Structure formats: structure tokens, C-alpha cells
Amino acid sequence: MLDQTRVKFDVVIVGGGIAGLSTALWCDELGLSALILEEKKELGGQLLWVHNEIKNYPGREAKNGRELCDAFLEQIGKRQFELRLQVRIAKIDPEKKEILLADGTKFAARAVVIATGIRRRKLNVAGEDEFQERGIIESGKKNADSVAGKKVLIVGGGDAAFENALILSEAAESVTLVHRRKDFRARPEFTEKVKNHPKVTIFTETAVQKISGGERVESVELKNLSNGETRKIAVDAILIRIGVEPNTEQFRGTLELDENGYIEVNRNCEASIKGIFAVGDAANPLAPTVSSAAGMGATAAKVIFSLLNL
Ligand SMILES: Cc1cc2nc3c(=O)[nH]c(=O)nc-3n(C[C@H](O)[C@H](O)[C@H](O)COP(=O)(O)OP(=O)(O)OC[C@H]3O[C@@H](n4cnc5c(N)ncnc54)[C@H](O)[C@@H]3O)c2cc1C
Structure with missing residues (x-):
């Protein structure tokens, strides 16, 4: 009424x-x-x-x-x-x-x-809502312990993405950072450390297409935006920092x-x-x-x- x-x-x-x-x-x-x-x-x-x-x-x-x-x-x-x-x-x-x-x-x-x-900002891809708190994590600082020994994916190219890559790579088995563009907005003090980090792999001009799993996140589908190729990679945790x-x-x-x-x-x-x-x-x-x-x-x-x- x-x-x-x-x-x-x-x-x-x-x-x-x-x-x-x-x-x-x-x-x-x-x-x-x-x-x-x-x-x-x-x-x-x-x-x-x-x-x-x-x-x-x-x-x-x-x-x-x-x-x-x-x-x-x-x-x-x-x-x-x-x-x-x-x-x-x-x-x-x-x-x-x-x-x-x-x-x-x-x-x-x-x-x-x-x-x-x-x-x-959200990615707006399949699986993003479904896997909130079931693999999609809220914060590098808060969730650092939960990624010990796990494969982590970080999405974004700014300071927040890079700073979190450094935080999470301390305990994670590996960190993959994907970014839509060729260049990063993040400050060089972060990008240089991340680029040289032995546990971190960076994919530029790459977008997340889909997040999949069962009880928790298990994989993501990535698309290379320059040649259109897609690939699926195994991940246990995802942090989205795209602004x-x-x-x-x-x-x-x-x-x-x-x-x-x-x-x-x-x-x-x-x-x-x-x-x-x-x-x-x-x-x-x-x-x-x-x-x-x-x-x-x-x-x-x-x-x-x-x-x-x-
Ligand atoms: C990780 C992080 C670290 C930060 N570190 C610092 C720092 O070190 N120093 C610093 O100074 N700042 C820092 N900031 C920034 C600072 O927190 C923000 O600038 C500040 O809190 C903004 O306050 P706000 O009230 O404008 O907006 P918000 O805090 O975004 O509050 C908006 C409120 O409006 C509500 N709302 C939205 N839409 C509606 C609606 N339609 N109806 C009713 N309610 C609604 C929301 O639920 C929310 O409670 C940080 C921010 C983040 C995310």
C-alpha cells in the first residue's frame, strides 16, 4: 500500500x-x-x-x-x-x-x-554470482591464509590487482594475473615486483569468459582478445579487482x-x-x-x- x-x-x-x-x-x-x-x-x-x-x-x-x-x-x-x-x-x-x-x-x-x-565493478560472466565466497574471495589481506598451497587467479591491471598479487603469492602455490589490456595502470613499484615474481604468471589482452566448478571454483575459461583463442585453466581462488x-x-x-x-x-x-x-x-x-x-x-x-x- x-x-x-x-x-x-x-x-x-x-x-x-x-x-x-x-x-x-x-x-x-x-x-x-x-x-x-x-x-x-x-x-x-x-x-x-x-x-x-x-x-x-x-x-x-x-x-x-x-x-x-x-x-x-x-x-x-x-x-x-x-x-x-x-x-x-x-x-x-x-x-x-x-x-x-x-x-x-x-x-x-x-x-x-x-x-x-x-x-x-563486476566481470558479469557466468559463475561470478554462483561462486561468491565459494572460491571468489573478498580481499587479499583478509583471505591470505585461505589460499595457502592453492592456485589463485587475479583479474585486473591496477594497483589493487598488483598489490594483491604480491600479498597472495606469499602463501599460494601460484598466482595468475589476467588483464584485458596490454598496459597496466598499476604503479611501476608494484608491476616490477610482480613481473619478476617466480610464482606469478601474467596474461595481458585476456578476458575471463566463465567461472566453473562444483562445490567451489575449479576452473576459469580465458579468452585471448588479440587472437580470439580460448583456454581453460584450473584455479582454486579468484580475486576480482577491475575498479x-x-x-x-x-x-x-x-x-x-x-x-x-x-x-x-x-x-x-x-x-x-x-x-x-x-x-x-x-x-x-x-x-x-x-x-x-x-x-x-x-x-x-x-x-x-x-x-x-x-
Ligand atoms: C580497500 C580500501 C582501502 C581504503 N583505504 C583507505 C585509506 O587508507 N584511507 C582513506 O582515507 N580512505 C581509504 N579508502 C576509501 C574510503 O574508504 C572511502 O573513500 C570512503 O569510505 C567513502 O565513503 P562514502 O560514505 O562516500 O561511501 P561508501 O563507504 O561507499 O558508503 C556508501 C553507503 O551507501 C549505501 N548505499 C548505496 N546505495 C544506496 C541506496 N540506493 N539506498 C541506501 N543506501 C545506499 C551503501 O550500502 C553504503 O553503506 C579505502 C577504500 C577501500 C575499498
Whole structure:
């Protein structure tokens, strides 16, 4: 049933990563009522996938993203804002600033802040969904022990692919790195070490066509993009690092997005429709970092405060 509830907030924040949390913190600081809508079952966004140390967030270091996230949550737990977890947004009307959830609940706001971040790009090949956590691993750092003595395939040509090749080759029997292009985006400090590593084989101009197996991953089909030849190789574990893409599909056609789908904003974090803001990684900051996400949240809340009090 549509239109069960209609609650008006000063600010509705879509996304509960650091950018969304910082916006909510600053809304409370400035006396603005705020609601965070988060689709996952917990807050934190990408920080929950960071298994390495975070040494560059001003004011504190953390042994991983979860530790830094917990510190944010402890701080924000002392603030006033409303939260709905595991929500699915059916429709956002940017002009009216109304948000309809899949369960029919409708919220209205004086301003909307989009903080939906990014997700890892997928290969979109057969077997990719089926073998998640059944051979397709989440992180080199987190899963390093699980690949001891195994054959690992890494897909990608950037720093993340190469850095993980070095991490995983410590315990793995072998690492095969495949990349669609001839050249790599990764920094030479990584590529040189990987190219010279005795356990690593690199296939360039090669794409993964299919992932197969039984209970777990057993093989992949690779296609050489320059001559069209295919081959099947045995693998036990796969790590996919082919970049990221923004969670902005819901805004295509209403807000201005750049050619990669990131939301265009001005220096006040304002998107192309008045009263709609975008913060953090979804707005393609020059430095997609915890600091930028936190800073953009503060900017959006302060700009909203001044606009609402004109
Ligand atoms: C492996 C790794 C290591 C990193 N290391 C560092 C580091 O050392 N230092 C550093 O500063 N930064 C680091 N970063 C980057 C940093 O984590 C991000 O820049 C920052 O967390 C981005 O926060 P965000 O809130 O903009 O987006 P995200 O963290 O992506 O949060 C977006 C949130 O929105 C939710 N969402 C998406 N779509 C919807 C929707 N339609 N409805 C409701 N909710 C939605 C998502 O579930 C998510 O919770 C690292 C990132 C990774 C992946």
C-alpha cells in the first residue's frame, strides 16, 4: 500500500557510509532533523571492506576500516538523528524532495543528501554470482591464509590487482594475473615486483569468459582478445579487482552525472537540482578518502543550514 507514512525531515541522507554519517553528525550540530536511509544491515559502507591499516585519517590511526568505523559510530551514537537500515528505495523525486521506499513508506525532506558511494565493478560472466565466497574471495589481506598451497587467479591491471598479487603469492602455490589490456595502470613499484615474481604468471589482452566448478571454483575459461583463442585453466581462488563504479543508477535522467556516472556537484556539494546534494565517493571527489567523505558531509550540512535559514 503506497503512502502509509509521511514524515518530513530537514534532511534525508541516502547512504550510511562515512559521508552520510558525517552529514548526520553535522545536521545534529546545527539543529537540523535528519534521517539516514541505508540499504545494508549495518552502517559504515566501504570502511567495512578495508582490511588494511588506515594510517592517513587525521587524528587517529586504525588497524582496519571496522575499527575506524566503530569510532565514528560511537561518536555519532551520542547525536540525534533517525535511521532506517535495510531499506530499498523505490523512487526519489528530486524536485519534490520525496523518497518512497519499496514498502510504501514515504519521506519528505527540505534537502536530500546523496551519499551512496561506490561498489566494486563486476566481470558479469557466468559463475561470478554462483561462486561468491565459494572460491571468489573478498580481499587479499583478509583471505591470505585461505589460499595457502592453492592456485589463485587475479583479474585486473591496477594497483589493487598488483598489490594483491604480491600479498597472495606469499602463501599460494601460484598466482595468475589476467588483464584485458596490454598496459597496466598499476604503479611501476608494484608491476616490477610482480613481473619478476617466480610464482606469478601474467596474461595481458585476456578476458575471463566463465567461472566453473562444483562445490567451489575449479576452473576459469580465458579468452585471448588479440587472437580470439580460448583456454581453460584450473584455479582454486579468484580475486576480482577491475575498479569501482558509483551507486547512482537511481539518479540517472534526473541529476547531472559525469561520463562515468558520478554525480556532478559544485564546491558546495550541490547537485544539478536545487536542494539536492551529493557527498563522498558518489560525487567523485579528487581524493576518494575518509577525510574527503567526512569533509563533504560537513560542507553539505553547513550549506543546507544556511540555505534553510535565509
Ligand atoms: C580497500 C580500501 C582501502 C581504503 N583505504 C583507505 C585509506 O587508507 N584511507 C582513506 O582515507 N580512505 C581509504 N579508502 C576509501 C574510503 O574508504 C572511502 O573513500 C570512503 O569510505 C567513502 O565513503 P562514502 O560514505 O562516500 O561511501 P561508501 O563507504 O561507499 O558508503 C556508501 C553507503 O551507501 C549505501 N548505499 C548505496 N546505495 C544506496 C541506496 N540506493 N539506498 C541506501 N543506501 C545506499 C551503501 O550500502 C553504503 O553503506 C579505502 C577504500 C577501500 C575499498
